Amino acid sequence: MERQIYLAYDGSINADWVSRYAIRIAATFHNRRIILIHILDHSASRRRIDEKIAAIARECEVHGIECRSVIHDLDRDVFSSLLRLIPAGDNSYCLCGARIASRGRGFLAGTVSERLLRSRLFNVMAIRVVNPGLMGCPRTLLFPLAGHPRRFDAAMPFLRLFTSTPITLHLLRVIVVNPIQLRYISAEIARKKIAAGREYLHRVMREIEEEIADAPWHLDPHVVLSDNWAEEILVQAGKVRASMILLGATERSQPSRFFSSNRLEQILRNTPCDVGIYRKR
Structure with missing residues (x-):
C-alpha cells in the first residue's frame, strides 16, 4: 500500500x-x-x-x-x-x-x-x-529533538514530507538542566553536555543523509543548555528565522495533561512561525 x-x-x-x-x-x-x-x-x-x-x-x-x-x-x-x-x-x-x-x-x-x-x-x-503567505512551502525548518536513543525513527516519516523543495534544516537539541544548576554549572560540565548533544545531532545528520540522500537540504546543528525547552525553542526559532517548527508530541506525556497547560501550548501560543505537531503511528 x-x-x-x-x-x-x-x-x-x-x-x-x-x-x-x-x-x-x-x-x-x-x-x-x-x-x-x-x-x-x-x-x-x-x-x-x-x-x-x-x-x-x-x-x-x-x-x-x-x-x-x-x-x-x-x-x-x-x-x-x-x-x-x-x-x-x-x-x-x-x-x-x-x-x-x-x-x-x-x-x-x-x-x-x-x-x-x-x-x-x-x-x-x-x-x-x-504565516499563510508561505502557501504551505516553508524554506527554513527548525526541528527540535529530545535526544531519544531511537534517534530520528519517529521523526523521519514527517521529515520526508518536505523533500520537494530546497530547505535549510536546523536540528536543535535543547539539554534541559534545572535553574539552579544552570546558574552555577561549571564550564567543563557545560562543555561535556554540549559535546554529547553535538555527537547526538551528528549521528542524526548521518542518518538523514543516508535515508534521504537526494533531498536538496542544508543541515545545521544547534545545541543549547536551558531550564525551559519550550522557551528555548521559541528563542532559536527567532534566531534562525524559522518559517516552520516541527515538533513531536511526546510519548511520555500523560493523557490528562497531553496538551492542556503544557509546553506545547506555550509554543503554539507564542510562536513566530508556523508549527507542525506530529506523532508517528
Whole structure:
C-alpha cells in the first residue's frame, strides 16, 4: 500500500491554509493525491463547504495533484467519523489544524486534532498556520529533538514530507538542566553536555543523509543548555528565522495533561512561525 495524504477539513480559514501544506506534501508522494474528508457537523452551510472544496480542487489541479473529496454525515462525533474513514496504518498521513485563536482554551486542547494525535492509528500532523503567505512551502525548518536513543525513527516519516523543495534544516537539541544548576554549572560540565548533544545531532545528520540522500537540504546543528525547552525553542526559532517548527508530541506525556497547560501550548501560543505537531503511528 502506498503512502496517502488525508486532509481532515472542517471548512475553517485555518483548514484552508493547512490544505496548502497538503498540496505541497502530496507532491512528494508517488500517487500525487489528496483525500479531503469533511464531516457534516453543520458548523458551515453545505453550499459554502462545496464552494471551498471546489477552490481547493482547483488549486490542486494547478499543481498537478488529484483531489478526492469525501463528504460524510456525522456519526456520533467528528472524531469517530474520521476514524471510520481514514485507514489505520503506517502509510496513512492525516493533516489537520489547530484553533486559529486560543481564546483561553488552548490551540490544541480539546480539539479533534488533539484526539487524532492521541489515537496512534495513523501518522498525524496538526498544523498551526501563523504565516499563510508561505502557501504551505516553508524554506527554513527548525526541528527540535529530545535526544531519544531511537534517534530520528519517529521523526523521519514527517521529515520526508518536505523533500520537494530546497530547505535549510536546523536540528536543535535543547539539554534541559534545572535553574539552579544552570546558574552555577561549571564550564567543563557545560562543555561535556554540549559535546554529547553535538555527537547526538551528528549521528542524526548521518542518518538523514543516508535515508534521504537526494533531498536538496542544508543541515545545521544547534545545541543549547536551558531550564525551559519550550522557551528555548521559541528563542532559536527567532534566531534562525524559522518559517516552520516541527515538533513531536511526546510519548511520555500523560493523557490528562497531553496538551492542556503544557509546553506545547506555550509554543503554539507564542510562536513566530508556523508549527507542525506530529506523532508517528
